[in-house]
Amino acid sequence: MRLVSFAVAGEERARFGVHLGAHVLDLAEAPGWEEGWEQAPASVAELLAAGPPGIERARAAAEGAGDGGPGVRPVSAVRLLTPIPRPPKIVAIGRNYRDHVREAQVKQPDLPKLFAKYAGALIGPGAPIVKPTVTEALDYEAELGVVIGRPGRGIAQADAARHIAGYTVANDVTARNFQMHDEQLTLAKNFRTFAPIGPWVETADAVPDPGGLAVRCWVNGMLVQDGTTRDLVFDIPYLVAFISTVIDLEPGDIILTGTPAGVGYVRTPPLFLRPGDRVRVEVEGVGVLENPVVAEEPELRFPETVVSAID
Numbered sequence: 015m016r017l018v019s020f021a022v023a024g025e026e027r028a029r030f031g032v033h034l035g036a037h038v039l040d041l042a043e044a045p046g047w048e049e050g051w052e053q054a055p056a057s058v059a060e061l062l063a064a065g066p067p068g069i070e071r072a073r074a075a076a077e078g079a080g081d082g083g084p085g086v087r088p089v090s091a092v093r094l095l096t097p098i099p100r101p102p103k104i105v106a107i108g109r110n111y112r113d114h115v116r117e118a119q120v121k122q123p124d125l126p127k128l129f130a131k132y133a134g135a136l137i138g139p140g141a142p143i144v145k146p147t148v149t150e151a152l153d154y155e156a157e158l159g160v161v162i163g164r165p166g167r168g169i170a171q172a173d174a175a176r177h178i179a180g181y182t183v184a185n186d187v188t189a190r191n192f193q194m195h196d197e198q199l200t201l202a203k204n205f206r207t208f209a210p211i212g213p214w215v216e217t218a219d220a221v222p223d224p225g226g227l228a229v230r231c232w233v234n235g236m237l238v239q240d241g242t243t244r245d246l247v248f249d250i251p252y253l254v255a256f257i258s259t260v261i262d263l264e265p266g267d268i269i270l271t272g273t274p275a276g277v278g279y280v281r282t283p284p285l286f287l288r289p290g291d292r293v294r295v296e297v298e299g300v301g302v303l304e305n306p307v308v309a310e311e312p313e314l315r316f317p318e319t320v321v322s323a324i325d
């Protein structure tokens with residue numbers, strides 16, 4: 015089941031529901047949705063926090079929706095947003111595919127390398143990635159996103175699956191000149207629009223083997239990344255266990271699991287994103303996320319002293 019956030023014409027607020035193919039079901043408008051909860055979930059994150067009973071309520075509503083009726087809207091009449099607009103955390107992992115470690119000629123880490131992406135960088139499917147004026151090294155990273163349902167800390171690897179509500183598709187957009195300048199990744203990874211995630215959260219029941227999914231990226235129709243989660247240095251149960259020894263995991267948290275080989279900066283010649291490009295990321299069995307690239311307007315520049323230090 016595909017959980018979505020979306021907006022309708024003339025409104026700014028995010029609605030949430032289930033993607034049914036040609037239609038979406040607005041769960042808040044589904045018959046009887048408000049009944050039987052202490053407080054009815056009003057977002058994807060709140061639905062995930064309600065646990066398996068919440069997921070089953072959503073599934074029953076979706077099965078009862080058909081192609082019409084209360085809350086059912088054509089997909090063409092809504093704008094899909096990133097499915098969890100304000101996740102408590104986005105925990106990202108670097109250097110987590112063996113083929114990417116090889117191509118980047120870096121050491122394979124002994125422990126997962128964590129960094130943070132912030133909610134302010136999130137965009138949904140179709141929304142533009144804005145190329146900052148201060149980088150000519152704008153890069154893509156196709157990634158599987160793991161979405162937490164059940165909260166926890168100190169989670170055992172064997173229990174990790176019980177804490178995972180579903181999966182999504184992400185592009186860990188990066189300004190490589192900032193990455194190369196700074197041992198920390200926060201700047202390079204958090205420019206506005208640098209976290210395209212979506213188009214939905216595919217619930218875990220629909221993804222029986224997350225350890226064997228193809229992860230691909232195309233730029234302007236050219237296949238540039240073609241990896242598989244089989245190649246992960248640290249697999250998903252290990253990541254959930256490791257992260258949760260340090261950071262309490264909460265419903266709606268998203269773990270970005272790293273990117274396979276084929277990123278732009280290691281290619282010969284390098285392939286960096288330019289305004290007018292289209293980036294398409296696919297995770298097999300989860301979904302496809304496509305975003306155009308546009309120029310920053312109005313141009314926002316760092317002071318010349320900073321620019322010369324970065325470049």
Ligand code: MG
Nearest residue numbers: 155186272273
């Ligand atoms: Mg990454």
